[in-house]
Amino acid sequence: MSLTAKARRGLKLIADITGNFLLDKRVRRQLSARNPTTPAQYEAILYFADDPSSAYQVRQWFGPMRKLSERHPVAVLVHKATTAAAIMKDCPLPVYLTSGINEVEQFVNAHGVRAVFYVNNNQANFTVLRLTGPAHIHLSHGESDKVSMASNQLKAYDFSFIAGEASRQRILANVPRLDPDKLVEIGRPQLDDVVETPPSNDAGRVKVLYAPTWEGDRDAMAYGSVVSHGPALVRALLADPRYRLIFRPHPRTGVRLRTHGESVKLIDSLIASAVKKSPDAGHYRDHDPDFNGAMAHADICICDISAMAMDWLPRGKPLLITKPIEPAAVVDPRGITSVVPVLEAADADRTPSVLDDLRSRPISVEQLDLIRHHFGETDAGASTQRFLLAVDRAMQESSL
Template sequence: MPRIEQFRRALKVLSDHASNLLLERRVRQQLASAAPATAQGYDAVIYFADDVASAYQVRQWFGPMSRLARTHPVAVLCHRPSTAAALLKDAPLPVYLATGITQVEDFVRTRGTRVVFYVNNNQANFTVLRLTSPIHIHLSHGESDKISMASNQLKAYDHCFIAGEASRRRIEAAVRHLRPGSLVEIGRPQLDDFVEGTDGDVLKGRTGTTRRATVLYAPTWEGDRPAMAYGSLVSHGPALVEAILASSEYRLVFRPHPRSGTRLAAHGQAVDRIAAMIRAAAKAQPDAGHYVDDRPDFAESFTEADVCICDISAMAMDWLPRGKPLLVTLPADAGAAVDRNGIAGVVPLLDAGDSGNIVQVLHDLEAAPVSQEQLDLVHRIFGDTAPYASTRRFISAFERALAEAGL
């Protein structure tokens, strides 16, 4: 390699390192300003090592963790300064930064932390798992039929809090030699976020601008490998959106996955194209009410929608308890792992070739009642979905884990 190129690379490494140090210093100052005035103990922390694009995985646990924090203080412990800064903007829980395992260990020791929660299987989790004093509990950041939901990595945790029977069957069928009792069914505590957010006008949001039926299109990202290629942005999205926008019957809310385009540029480009189509339609017909939902919380768009179109993802599962029409896209990539014994075997599927005919598909979907199979699937996936039933199971499972460990 020419010396000049070596020099440029070395200079870039030094520049990046200096930038990271400045960012970390600035973020630590922000966190210190927002921290409680006196040192506080935390019974539990959510340890999160991922980047800003994945911060939604923590955010969707803000509601359940806030309810747990009423009796057991909870904090968020981030590995990356940029993620800590992003979460600090809207976190209802205290946020801290620990860029190395020694800092994590000091935090756990000095704050009396008894439980460490994890919302994914980031490799950095397994450094923290060396700590023997706290209980380590894995939380899925969403229940779905994606192949990633059954991982051998789940063996590393003391407990895995899962949604229900469907999750248990999926994991036990795929993962050998699981420790008996490690899987704990808690339902979906996030469903109770809707209970707390539906007082009075039921989050009307922008629904007052139109009498059209609201269609929520919420595609997932492209996935990290062919078996995870569930995203419909490229295969279904443009034709589907164009047809809905051309209809006078429907109002479209588009909510792309935060990680769209992080691996395949075409998916990010599809988001930009669809967003531009929606902006143009909203400008031409302001009363139609079309918009792109980029809010951290999806509760409002969920509450507004009459019909949901999404991919094989947690969005599909979370929609099921609403008892409203659901249309799931059939992955166009032949390598995508589709479980025909799961949601794809129960709800109507949309082939990519039918995307341009989506208005007629929606007519047919709305004309038929939601199937009993779809309604029954809710109990198989989440168990009891009565208000706060999942929250009670979550908190009880947490307290039981403490009692079993003698903590």
């Protein structure tokens, strides 16, 4: 490396450090202004250590945590200033930046924290897990047949709140020596957040939500269809005047594989071109942080093996699952693809006719049984009540 290159590298490092310091300072000042002037006693904290590209994981718990805060005050603790800056505008709870374990420990001790919630298995979680006072509760960020849903890391938490019997069976079958009593079924509280269908001038078009997942962090997790199915599927739907397309790709699409990010850009351009030619068609890319709006708006959903598929199931509307083209992708033979119709990549350009056939048939009994197997009771408010009671029990046990 030349002296000039070394100098540039050193200057960039200094600039990055200075930029991070200034951002940290600015974010803490903003958080201080938005948080309660008198520090409250927070009985629970939602801890999140990831960067903004993964903020969807914590955002989907804002609703249930807001409900929990009515009986047990809740704060959100984030590890990175960039993430705090990203979520502070839409988070309904106090947000605090705790960049290291010392700050987390001071917060826990100062505010009487009795429970710490985690929505993933970030390595930074395991530093916080050394605190022996509060109950440590893993929440995950969705229910799905993905292979990542059964992890040996679950043993580290006092409890793992899971959706239902399907999750219990999946975990116990794949994680040996895990105490079954650590698994607490709560359903899916997010499904209790009712979103009214927004008014739209759809001219009688059937609204199709295409919500592909990301490429995954390894071949076993390669469920994403945005490259294999996406362009052909989108072109076919945009060309059919009976359909309106809502495109909602996973926020992390393209983080690991550039081709997936490029495919999202291609689909965006196809939608923009279609809207320019026919503004009344109403096709759009959904950028809302909350996925419930797009789900409420849509009549039918096309997605991959993912939590989006599971969250769509209780709506009782037609669902089509894409089949992964990666041979190493782990597909549960008794999972969602054994019940819900599957779209092969080779048939992506025939999507409108596939949807015609799907819409002509009633939702199968097997699909309704799948809902109960994954979520248990899905009546309005049922999951939220199970969640709140589970938190009460966990706090009581931690205080014994």
